[in-house]
Amino acid sequence: MTTMRRFLTKGWLSTYAFLYVVFLYLPVIFLPIFSVNTAATPKFPLSGFTLKWYEDLPRTPALLDAAWNSLVVGVSAAILSTVLGILAARSITRYRYPGRRAINGLIMAPLVLPEIIVAISLLLVLLQLGLSLSLFTVVLGHVLVCIPYSMTVLTAGFEGFDRSLEEASADLGESAFGTFRRVTLPMVAPAIISSLLVCFTISLDEFLIAFFLTGTEATLPIYIWGQLRFASKLPGVLALGTLLLAASFLLMTIAEILRRRAAKRTQNEGGLYA
Amino acid sequence: MTAAAEGSPAFGMTRARRNALLRSEPVQGFALISPTFLYALILLVLPILVVIAHSFWTQNYLTIDRTFTLENYRIALTEPIYRDLLWRSLYISLTVSLFTVVLAYPIAYFISFHGGRHKSLWLFLITIPFWTSYLLRVMSWKVILGYNGVLNSGLMGLGVIDEPSTALLYNSTAVIITLTHAWAAFAILPIFVSLEKVDRTLVEAAKDLGDGPIRSFLRVTLPLSAPGVISAALIVMIPTVGDYVTPKLVGGKDGVMIANAIQAQFGKASNWPLGAALSVTTMLIVTLIAGATVLILRAAQRLAR
Numbered sequence: 001m002t003t004m005r006r007f008l009t010k011g012w013l014s015t016y017a018f019l020y021v022v023f024l025y026l027p028v029i030f031l032p033i034f035s036v037n038t039a040a041t042p043k044f045p046l047s048g049f050t051l052k053w054y055e056d057l058p059r060t061p062a063l064l065d066a067a068w069n070s071l072v073v074g075v076s077a078a079i080l081s082t083v084l085g086i087l088a089a090r091s092i093t094r095y096r097y098p099g100r101r102a103i104n105g106l107i108m109a110p111l112v113l114p115e116i117i118v119a120i121s122l123l124l125v126l127l128q129l130g131l132s133l134s135l136f137t138v139v140l141g142h143v144l145v146c147i148p149y150s151m152t153v154l155t156a157g158f159e160g161f162d163r164s165l166e167e168a169s170a171d172l173g174e175s176a177f178g179t180f181r182r183v184t185l186p187m188v189a190p191a192i193i194s195s196l197l198v199c200f201t202i203s204l205d206e207f208l209i210a211f212f213l214t215g216t217e218a219t220l221p222i223y224i225w226g227q228l229r230f231a232s233k234l235p236g237v238l239a240l241g242t243l244l245l246a247a248s249f250l251l252m253t254i255a256e257i258l259r260r261r262a263a264k265r266t267q268n269e270g271g272l273y274a
Numbered sequence: 275m276t277a278a279a280e281g282s283p284a285f286g287m288t289r290a291r292r293n294a295l296l297r298s299e300p301v302q303g304f305a306l307i308s309p310t311f312l313y314a315l316i317l318l319v320l321p322i323l324v325v326i327a328h329s330f331w332t333q334n335y336l337t338i339d340r341t342f343t344l345e346n347y348r349i350a351l352t353e354p355i356y357r358d359l360l361w362r363s364l365y366i367s368l369t370v371s372l373f374t375v376v377l378a379y380p381i382a383y384f385i386s387f388h389g390g391r392h393k394s395l396w397l398f399l400i401t402i403p404f405w406t407s408y409l410l411r412v413m414s415w416k417v418i419l420g421y422n423g424v425l426n427s428g429l430m431g432l433g434v435i436d437e438p439s440t441a442l443l444y445n446s447t448a449v450i451i452t453l454t455h456a457w458a459a460f461a462i463l464p465i466f467v468s469l470e471k472v473d474r475t476l477v478e479a480a481k482d483l484g485d486g487p488i489r490s491f492l493r494v495t496l497p498l499s500a501p502g503v504i505s506a507a508l509i510v511m512i513p514t515v516g517d518y519v520t521p522k523l524v525g526g527k528d529g530v531m532i533a534n535a536i537q538a539q540f541g542k543a544s545n546w547p548l549g550a551a552l553s554v555t556t557m558l559i560v561t562l563i564a565g566a567t568v569l570i571l572r573a574a575q576r577l578a579r
Contacts, residue, residue: 013384017396020381024403024458027414030424034417042417043427088310095303103307107314112509114516114560116533117553120540121321124328124550144317147310198405205407208518212540221409228413228523238417241410252405256398 031245035238042234053239063240066223070204073135073219077142078199084143085150085195092151093158104151111148118145119212126213133215141209146199153198153255157191157262190262197255201248220244328550338546346551356535356552360559363515363532366446368563370453371461371510375503377454378461382502383495385462386469397466404459412523415452419443419524444526452520457513461506468502469495500575507571508564515560532556 034042038050057063092104110118122141123133131137165187169179207221214222224240227233295301329346332339350356385396403411418424419442426438442448472495480490518533525531532552539549 013380013388016380017384020377020458021399023455024400027418027455028403028406028411030414030417031410041422042420042424043422044424044431045427084310084313088307091303091307095299095306097300097303100303103311106319107310109314109318112512114513114533114556116516116518116536117322117325117557118318120536120549120553121325122317123540124546125317125321125324128324140317143313147313201405205405205409207407207409212537221407224409224413234417237413241407241413245406245410248406249402252402256402260394 028245031238032242035235035242037235040232040235042238053235054243056236057239057243060236062218063223066218066220069135069217070220073138073142073210074200074203076139077146077203078196080139081143081146081150081199082154082192082195085147085154085199086192088147089151089154089158093155093161094163107151108148110145115145115208119209122209123212133213135214135217135219137213137215138210138219141213142199142203142206145206145209146202149198149202150195153195153259154188154191156259157188157194161187188262190258194255194258194262197251197258201251201255205244205248325550325553328547329554331547333545333547346548347555349548350551350555356532359530359532359535360555362446362530363556364559364563366449366453366529366531367511367514367517369450370457370514371507373450373454374457374461374510375465375506378458378506379465379503382462382465382469386466386472397463400462401459404456408456409519411456412452412520415448415455416443416524419448419451443524444529446525446529448524448526449521449529449531452524453514453517456520457510460509464505464509465499465502468499468505472498497575500571504568504571507567511567512560512564516556 030042033046035053036049036051037046038048038052039046088104088107092100119141122137122144126133126137126140165183166179169183170176174182205221207225210219210222211225218226220240224237227237328338330342330344332341332343332345350360381400385393385400389396416423420426421438421440421443423443425442426435429435430438476494476498477490480494481487485493515531516533516536517531518537521529521531521534533556536549536552536556539545539552543549
């Protein structure tokens with residue numbers, strides 16, 4: 001009787017979980033479906049398979065410029081925020097000092113602030129300082145919103161990191177740099193790469209801050225935003241969107257695998273000595 | 275590390291003691307975090323202070339008049355257009371957080387209690403769509419709900435409706451649906467984390483003492499997972515109040531939210547102080563509502579026991 005009832009609740013829950021995942025994925029799946037449809041408007045029934053919308057993409061100079069800008073912004077933001085993230089995560093996980101929690105809270109704050117507030121307050125300050133808006137100002141904004149994610153990935157990777165390994169290395173005569181390169185770095189490398197990928201993906205997909213802080217140069221989301229005004233451009237946007245989706249999926253999957261490997265590595269080492 | 279680290283930096287510091295202090299844990303830790311801390315101070319705290327300052331100033335064409343005034347706040351709180359936008363933004367964000375939390379709870383429960391070995395796979399499956407571009411996800415809802423869209427053409431193909439419905443897109447319901455979808459994963463994670471912390475032996479004990487599955491859930495599991503529910507509600511509510519993209523793309527005239535008005539003040543309308551006052555008002559109201567939500571949920575948690 002109880003097993004029967006348990007099976008039933010579990011059955012209901014599994015069905016619900018399945019439907020929920022469908023609800024999560026369904027809207028996203030329409031983009032690739034209609035990006036290979038011959039009709040210019042996305043509606044059923046599908047009219048036929050084509051790759052012409054994809055073929056048109058490389059022939060659009062404005063799009064190529066936007067892709068290049070996105071790449072430049074994404075790589076810069078990923079490197080800067082990961083460097084700042086490493087410093088902060090190392091400090092948080094290794095040292096104890098007053099104000100540690102408050103500082104951590106401040107660094108994580110962009111995660112829970114409405115994006116529009118972050119965007120317009122940065123815009124005001126940059127204009128007051130007389131900085132002209134450019135891809136550089138977009139990078140400044142993106143780093144701010146990427147650091148919390150970088151911190152999350154990196155603190156998970158640094159936690160459980162066994163300090164005695166570093167001390168052993170130092171005792172055995174390694175220099176500080178040698179210890180960092182040969183002991184610390186290999187242990188935390190997966191977390192660092194994971195953070196780089198996560199930050200790059202966030203920057204690649206981020207719209208609002210780029211929209212406010214860019215001058216005349218567009219990133220890919222801004223380019224898409226501009227194209228959305230023209231109904232006839234929709235299939236091309238869907239094709240571009242599909243490529244962006246694929247890139248995000250791929251990067252985040254790699255990042256997740258690396259993040260798990262990092263967590264496992266440090267935990268296993270901790271487990272050995274515990 | 276060393277004894278000097280604990281001692282106060284006394285007068286007449288010798289070089290050795292100064293070195294020891296520099297090598298002490300708090301100093302090293304703080305030095306390490308200071309670049310990131312300064313970055314957040316200069317690009318987050320300072321800008322927000324500048325916004326607050328602007329909200330008390332006025333603008334004459336291109337020059338900012340720096341005499342203190344509350345006029346912007348009077349406009350933000352009493353002009354019908356801004357008052358209505360604030361109310362609608364609040365209504366939408368509260369509805370969205372209610373929906374996301376209610377829809378997310380069973381999933382988080384399922385993964386935590388019945389996920390078995392596949393827990394992390396489930397979590398990965400649920401979070402991965404949310405790393406894709408927010409703009410693209412909103413765009414796909416536009417494709418689905420549009421006049422010539424997926425839902426209309428699909429329903430017509432099935433013979434459910436005869437002509438496309440205009441009721442699907444460009445209203446606050448479309449905004450609510452889109453935002454509920456967009457923030458789903460953010461609600462699942464905190465609830466999952468708090469459910470993982472629920473001591474399973476307590477649930478067993480409740481059952482042994484004669485509580486049925488529903489009573490033991492209501493009296494043990496649900497109250498113990500309340501912190502997760504609270505943070506899930508907040509993590510969805512705070513950012514959605516200030517959402518700009520969704521109302522702009524699927525909201526139409528009836529789904530405009532406060533962020534669109536703020537943007538207009540920094541763009542076309544070019545009234546920075548008013549835009550700043552609207553931003554500060556939004557932040558204050560969000561903070562108040564967030565505080566109220568925490569208090570109400572805590573009270574409910576106490577009552578449930």
